[in-house]
Amino acid sequence: MKKLVLFLASAVLVASACNGPVSPQDRLTANDQKINELIAQMTLEEKVNMLHSKTNMSSAGVERLGIADMNYADGPFGIREEGQPHSFQSAGWTLDSATYFPTGSALAATWSEELAYKYGTGMGKEARLRGKDVILGPAVNIQRLPVGGRTYEYLSEDPILSAALSLQYTLGVQDKGTAVCIKHFAVNNQETNRGSVDAQLDERTLREIYLKPFERAIIEGGAMSVMPAYNKVNGDYCSENEHLLNEILRGEWGFKGFTVSDWGGTHSTMGAMLHGLNVQMTGSNYLGQPVIDSIATGALTEDLVDEKVRQILRVRMAIEAVPADVANTVQTSQPESQQIALEVARKSIVLLKNMGLLPIAKDVKKIAVIGQNAVLKTQSGGMGAGVKALYEVTPLEGICKRAAELGIEVKYAPGYKTIAFRWGPAPANLDPLEARSNDEPADPALVAEAVALAKEADLVLFFGGTNKSIETEGSDRKNIDLPCGQNELVKALFEANPELVSVLVSGGPTDLRELEPVSPAIVQAWWNGTEGGTALAEVLFGDIVPSGKLPFTFPKKLEDSPAYAMGNFPDPNGAGGDLFSLMFRPDVLKMTPEERQKFLDSLPKPVSKYTERFYVGYRWFDTKEIEPMYPFGYGLSYVYFEYGPITAKVEKETVKISFTLHNDGEYDADEVAQLYVSRPESKVEWPVKELKAFRRVTLNAGETKTVTMEIPLKDLRYWNEGTNAWDLEHGKLQLLLGGSSDDIRETAEVTI
Numbered sequence: 001m002k003k004l005v006l007f008l009a010s011a012v013l014v015a016s017a018c019n020g021p022v023s024p025q026d027r028l029t030a031n032d033q034k035i036n037e038l039i040a041q042m043t044l045e046e047k048v049n050m051l052h053s054k055t056n057m058s059s060a061g062v063e064r065l066g067i068a069d070m071n072y073a074d075g076p077f078g079i080r081e082e083g084q085p086h087s088f089q090s091a092g093w094t095l096d097s098a099t100y101f102p103t104g105s106a107l108a109a110t111w112s113e114e115l116a117y118k119y120g121t122g123m124g125k126e127a128r129l130r131g132k133d134v135i136l137g138p139a140v141n142i143q144r145l146p147v148g149g150r151t152y153e154y155l156s157e158d159p160i161l162s163a164a165l166s167l168q169y170t171l172g173v174q175d176k177g178t179a180v181c182i183k184h185f186a187v188n189n190q191e192t193n194r195g196s197v198d199a200q201l202d203e204r205t206l207r208e209i210y211l212k213p214f215e216r217a218i219i220e221g222g223a224m225s226v227m228p229a230y231n232k233v234n235g236d237y238c239s240e241n242e243h244l245l246n247e248i249l250r251g252e253w254g255f256k257g258f259t260v261s262d263w264g265g266t267h268s269t270m271g272a273m274l275h276g277l278n279v280q281m282t283g284s285n286y287l288g289q290p291v292i293d294s295i296a297t298g299a300l301t302e303d304l305v306d307e308k309v310r311q312i313l314r315v316r317m318a319i320e321a322v323p324a325d326v327a328n329t330v331q332t333s334q335p336e337s338q339q340i341a342l343e344v345a346r347k348s349i350v351l352l353k354n355m356g357l358l359p360i361a362k363d364v365k366k367i368a369v370i371g372q373n374a375v376l377k378t379q380s381g382g383m384g385a386g387v388k389a390l391y392e393v394t395p396l397e398g399i400c401k402r403a404a405e406l407g408i409e410v411k412y413a414p415g416y417k418t419i420a421f422r423w424g425p426a427p428a429n430l431d432p433l434e435a436r437s438n439d440e441p442a443d444p445a446l447v448a449e450a451v452a453l454a455k456e457a458d459l460v461l462f463f464g465g466t467n468k469s470i471e472t473e474g475s476d477r478k479n480i481d482l483p484c485g486q487n488e489l490v491k492a493l494f495e496a497n498p499e500l501v502s503v504l505v506s507g508g509p510t511d512l513r514e515l516e517p518v519s520p521a522i523v524q525a526w527w528n529g530t531e532g533g534t535a536l537a538e539v540l541f542g543d544i545v546p547s548g549k550l551p552f553t554f555p556k557k558l559e560d561s562p563a564y565a566m567g568n569f570p571d572p573n574g575a576g577g578d579l580f581s582l583m584f585r586p587d588v589l590k591m592t593p594e595e596r597q598k599f600l601d602s603l604p605k606p607v608s609k610y611t612e613r614f615y616v617g618y619r620w621f622d623t624k625e626i627e628p629m630y631p632f633g634y635g636l637s638y639v640y641f642e643y644g645p646i647t648a649k650v651e652k653e654t655v656k657i658s659f660t661l662h663n664d665g666e667y668d669a670d671e672v673a674q675l676y677v678s679r680p681e682s683k684v685e686w687p688v689k690e691l692k693a694f695r696r697v698t699l700n701a702g703e704t705k706t707v708t709m710e711i712p713l714k715d716l717r718y719w720n721e722g723t724n725a726w727d728l729e730h731g732k733l734q735l736l737l738g739g740s741s742d743d744i745r746e747t748a749e750v751t752i
């Protein structure tokens, strides 16, 4: 195969020598001249062949001209195992076991831009080893619903935190020579009816909340590809949404790469071609022969095809193709990635409550570990984001290893049984206990066994939470209740032995109203990757100090959260209309295109109204003064941090602040300082406070540091729906500094 000649470096040098720094997106145009020469040599068939899938995870190049195919790989937190050429079925390879990084909500709980960058480098490197050009990630949609099936995949309820981490993840991946495909663009916040639901929201909410996690990664990060979401936004499918893909993404943000539909998310030839889609995944029934036919009739022009091919080739030439005889010749998972996964896991764990039981006291000699979530692996399942991990240290394994070193005896009992991410009816050979549903009451025999163990122990570690058959792509949870009778079990355990720590293993929030009173200590441990058990043991035994902060609100009850409180979710008349789940139904697949279109048009049109507007997450709870179980940004430590007074000034389009931070404890520890703003005299409607800056700070025991933070004035703008443009309201700005949205320690005031 002809070697691709890369012009990237020279072209960038030329461009920057001419007129100042080249923006990350404009760097992609460095090869446009060479690309135009290639396009001039291509036949129409060769061009159109690039606009749709070749295999389930690739789109075509042009071998005749030395243009390599584009190879894609899921998922956001681990390079997915190789699938069959035309299905997601495993190819059964042996060198594609990858590093399972902590999932999105865990990464978000670190509030660490540095770790997000390193995370991206680990992903980018392992993608290359697998011969992949594009990672289908990061997955960055705002956490609107506590029940969202993809909460574990996504990041935060706050756009500033989500945007900062998605930018760094993007930079990390692309610095390793792999392209990101940031997803799902946009307003993809529920799995219910995900293939057809129309997200209806006002422009200000769209701009200030739901587009923010994409904007920085694209403009500042140079994200090379974007995956439009399955859903509609204000009436149009994302994969053919003029406002999102052409007006905003390309027009305002200057995006120069290409868009690739979600799998099964393309809906027409003309809509996709005219409104911003480059590649149909999968299939070619829209962006294959029908494009050629539309050119023949004059409905489309070849120039439009050329522009789409140009955008694809910009990425193709920015990413060096991995020769087939180099790819997949070593095991995917790399030691440095495993180390990154451990570092992220260590800083993601959130201490929610501690009445003195943690870190585990030196006189504890017998520990009872109760709960199947201590042994359930969380790497695979959940559809697209599953990882075949080289290894995964479960909580029980991590605890047993550390306890052995300390001469502590550990005993385990399952306490309850869940379905470990099994789909469909229980296989006949599964024992009745295993075949139980996730929301049945506690099993008396299992409770009795667990209570007996608890009685003999010095300390009980109860593992609750959800699992991959409860939180998954493709469906939302019905509620945030703890499943499998866990509440009943934990009360019985506390009755037997009040020296009890509850550890929650889940991607999203759970209802802790019954568990909290019978748990002197509570830890949120997430789905925390290949070394999750190691990191958890280190926190529980005090080798490291917990420093994670919640990236989204844990409501006391689901009905307190905004979309529920406003009656916006679940959509009362949305049942049964999900095009996505129906369009693959065997009888539907047998239909002719006309019959299928008629059937699809006959389906209900599910809608999700965002009338809560920008009051998402803590913006809602704080403004409406609804007390959550645990607030956004909350997380305890084993030490106490003292904040000094803020000095603040406005210069060069930036609010600059500095303050001292003191570690008043006996352990080295990290604090995540958070800076919120409030606008006491505003004429514009705002939430009562909004996060605008944050900083993770490492302080040795007794150490004091001066910390600085900046808020670019552009981050203080609002979308003015009168002028349909960003606008900065001048006046007083209150600065609120602390270690959680509900723990403001220092305030100051500036005028902007």
Ligand code: GLC
Residues within 6 Å of the ligand: 074, 136, 183, 262, 263, 384, 473
């Ligand atoms: C899925 C997901 C998407 C994933 C793609 C390929 O349905 O929505 O995130 O990358 O299909 O697996």
